[in-house]
Amino acid sequence: MEIIRTVAQLRKAVETAKLNQKKIGLVPTMGALHEGHMSLVQSACADNDVVIVSVFVNPTQFNNANDLQTYPRTEEADCEKLRQAGVHIAFVPSVEEVYPEPDTRIFNLGPVAEVMEGAMRPGHFNGVAQVVSRLFEMVRPDRAYFGEKDFQQIAVIRRMVELEGFNLEIVPCPIVRADDGLALSSRNVRLSEHQRDVAPNIHRILKESLKWAETLGVEETATRVADAINQFPEMEVEYYKIVDQKTMQPVTDWYADGHGAVGCITVYLGDVRLIDNIKYPIK
Template sequence: MQVFKTVKEIQIYFINSKPKSIGFVPTMGALHVGHISLINVSKKQNNITVCSIFVNPKQFNNPEDLIKYPRNIDADLEKLANANCDVVFVPSVEEMYPNKIEKEYNFGILSTVMEGEHRPGHFNGVAIVIERLFDIIKPNKAYFGEKDFQQLSVIKELVKQLKLPIKIIGCPIIREDNGLAMSSRNERLTKIEHNAASEINKALKYVSQNKNNYSVLELKKYFNNYLSKNKLLTTEYFEIADGNSLTPINHWNETEYLIAFTAVMVGGVRLIDNMTIIN
């Protein structure tokens, strides 16, 4: 496994190795089984798989969240080596952003609802770092987990707007035994908080399986009421939206492709999750 810290080093590597296809998995580190599942899919589909580890300051609207974000580069590199990842790119902030970038993107409703509403500037920061990484790595395919479904939608739109020859592939959410969606932020949960967080999956499952029994409004009330029974859980938002446009809906007949989205504070840790609603 090759590890590079500078743009020049990794680009020289690509020039010399001349890979037929590059699969790319961008991450912020604190790797878990979900990340490794992306590496595994990429390895099956490409000659070379590249993983980047970079905690992007531009996508944190909360400075405290950036400071607390878990970091463990040694453990991450060990996991990637065990997964037979070919190349790891570990740049510094100065390497990623040698010049000031103030680019503003317009993704329409994709970046203004849900996460976009509650984390102003977040998706603009995501777009900046992804465009920069795509320019450095020049992958044929890039892999993202569907836990961050709204982010995935924004990145697909970014690639479309920039007319980049990159196929964006969403991979299924990997869950822990108790149903909690795997996330780097889970490391910050206490044991009690971790157990409480499993209620998010239970509530999402109930919503996803009861479209034919209740209205949209009734299920939204159910979700919020169910989680409010646990003092460790505070729902920031819960929406049922069109899976293509991400437009929140009020009635079932507005679209056939429905996804339930939520962000929940578990103690002091903010977790997001989503689940497709069964027809």
């Protein structure tokens, strides 16, 4: 595996792969890699001739300076995992390399970016669009892989691809969970032992809500989920929204359209912000 740190080197490697008619898969990450990331890498390796994984903590998508500062950084361990997984190139740039000048672009991401994470973290999705569009320009991948834990982010990236006219396939990959159901996240390492014991209740209650949805309406189901999680003194629900899987707009009944509904949740466990989601079957 080659570790590349400059855009010039990356473009050169991509050009060589393209000249040799190689299909390129890109897995954008912010590092602190876990089995969730590695499942994306595994899919990319199965589908493509050359796999490039970026390891870059993108400052423009953090609206909280403390969150940026405390985000785990484990470059050496990350590169070793990628090497063992058969990745061809790890792109590990500096901030100055990705942003030689401040990125002042504002993307018209529309309604998919205005709710949930977009409402709670102003500027977050614009920062995501900035860095992902730059990576797409550098790599020109045939496919790019994203985890469904960040369900809304995938909708935002699809919108950015539409706006910018990129010719590639966005490949969503299922959430990877620990044995007790907790969605794997780089932020999980910040949980205390007790908090880690409490955290799986998020997914447990989301799964229970599938049963509740058989007899309750959308609003009643969402309220019950939030109330059940808030029963734990350690946890506080920031939001739980049941939305259209494609548009990210709130649904008012389970029969609204053919896309199906997804429940997206953000929970504070102490000062650690955890996200998860669950899909509701189309009725």
